Amino acid sequence: MTTTVGPPTERTTAPRPAPPRRRRPLLKANGRRALTAWLFLTPSLIVLLAFTLYPMIQAGYLSLTDYNLIRAARFVGLDNYVELFQDPAFWNAFGNTVLYAVVVTPVTVVLALLFALMLNQRFVGRSFARTAIFLPFIVSLGIIAIAWAFLLDPNIGLLSYWLGEIGIVPEQGWLNDPRYAMAAVMAVGVWKNVGFYMVIYLAGLQSIPGEIYEASRLDGAGPWQRFRSVTLPLLSNQTLLVSVLALIATLQAFDQIWVMTHGGPFFRTETLVMLVYREGFQQLRFGYASAISFVLLVFVFILSMVQFGYLRRKQVTY
Numbered sequence: 251m252t253t254t255v256g257p258p259t260e261r262t263t264a265p266r267p268a269p270p271r272r273r274r275p276l277l278k279a280n281g282r283r284a285l286t287a288w289l290f291l292t293p294s295l296i297v298l299l300a301f302t303l304y305p306m307i308q309a310g311y312l313s314l315t316d317y318n319l320i321r322a323a324r325f326v327g328l329d330n331y332v333e334l335f336q337d338p339a340f341w342n343a344f345g346n347t348v349l350y351a352v353v354v355t356p357v358t359v360v361l362a363l364l365f366a367l368m369l370n371q372r373f374v375g376r377s378f379a380r381t382a383i384f385l386p387f388i389v390s391l392g393i394i395a396i397a398w399a400f401l402l403d404p405n406i407g408l409l410s411y412w413l414g415e416i417g418i419v420p421e422q423g424w425l426n427d428p429r430y431a432m433a434a435v436m437a438v439g440v441w442k443n444v445g446f447y448m449v450i451y452l453a454g455l456q457s458i459p460g461e462i463y464e465a466s467r468l469d470g471a472g473p474w475q476r477f478r479s480v481t482l483p484l485l486s487n488q489t490l491l492v493s494v495l496a497l498i499a500t501l502q503a504f505d506q507i508w509v510m511t512h513g514g515p516f517f518r519t520e521t522l523v524m525l526v527y528r529e530g531f532q533q534l535r536f537g538y539a540s541a542i543s544f545v546l547l548v549f550v551f552i553l554s555m556v557q558f559g560y561l562r563r564k565q566v567t568y
Contacts, residue, residue: 306547312540319534330541340542342517343525347546349432350521351500354439358496359489361444366451367481380452384445391442395509398438399425425511428518435507435519442506443499447492454488455481490561494554501550522546 313330317323334340369380386394401409404423420427424434458481466476504523507513513520513528520528522542530539 309540309543309547312537313544315537317536317540319536323537326537330538331545333538334541334545339517339520339525340522343520343522346432346517346519347501347503347521347523350436350439350503351497354436354500354503355493355496357436358440358444358447359492361440362447362492363451363485363489365444365448366455367477369448370452370455380448383448386442387446391505392509394438394442395506398434399510402434426515428515431511431515431519435510438510439500439503439506443496447496450488450492451485454485458484486561490558493561494557497557498550498554501546501553 312323314325314327315323316326316330365383369376369383401407402424404410404421404426407423410423420430424430462480462484463476466480471479502523503521504527507519507521508524508527511519513524523546526539526543526546529535529542
């Protein structure tokens with residue numbers, strides 16, 4: 251029995267349904283992330299523009315006028331700047347500001363590093379010592395200034411009495427003697443802020459891997475070599491941050507010195523910010539005060555950029 255096989259017939263298949271068209275997203279992933287970031291940043295940008303950039307622009311405009319809050323501002327060009335650079339009060343305040351920054355900034359940074367190195371070790375009472383050093387930073391600066399003014403008072407001051415017992419107190423008191431007033435406000439400024447910068451250094455010390463110290467010990471490095479070759483280079487980021495913050499804070503010193511001395515005696519502790527306050531809110535010379543503040547702004551910006559560039563070249567990462 252034979253079976254004949256005919257030619258293969260063409261199979262008829264039903265057409266496949268077309269796959270559903272995927273809707274293209276309105277924004278790609280990168281665009282969505284950028285939009286989300288801008289949405290989160292918008293409130294901060296609004297605050298920054300309203301309370302930082304706009305006042306800077308307004309101060310720059312007022313520095314070109316003779317505005318005194320009573321009559322309308324009159325444009326005077328660069329007259330305020332010409333008067334400013336010929337004013338002995340400006341150069342006195344400028345010198346006091348530079349002296350305060352040059353002394354307080356490095357002393358604060360070095361003490362903060364030393365305290366951080368000591369308090370990074372394990373010993374009984376370490377938590378109490380950390381709290382005691384950090385506590386002045388969170389106390390109101392006005393309260394601290396008033397307390398230190400009482401302590402250094404030549405008649406009722408307890409600290410002034412103890413220093414007098416060992417013969418190192420001036421006759422007119424620390425805050426009334428032109429030779430010692432600046433040193434007194436510098437000491438209080440360092441004591442107030444060193445705890446904050448110590449915390450930054452402590453965070454940096456605890457982020458250094460222990461393996462690096464173990465390797466340096468195996469290579470025979472002593473404590474000083476480990477500090478110079480390991481600790482100090484690896485704290486370069488913290489040193490950059492602390493130095494820039496401390497410099498900006500000291501160049502803008504005002505409230506603590508104002509409460510303690512009001513710029514005296516004989517304007518020996520008057521800083522640029524205090525001169526701005528005196529010219530603007532006591533003499534009602536807002537145009538002249540704006541010119542001083544604008545010069546201070548440019549000075550702080552230039553110094554910060556120089557310091558940032560110098561320390562940035564010495565940064566070490568691992």
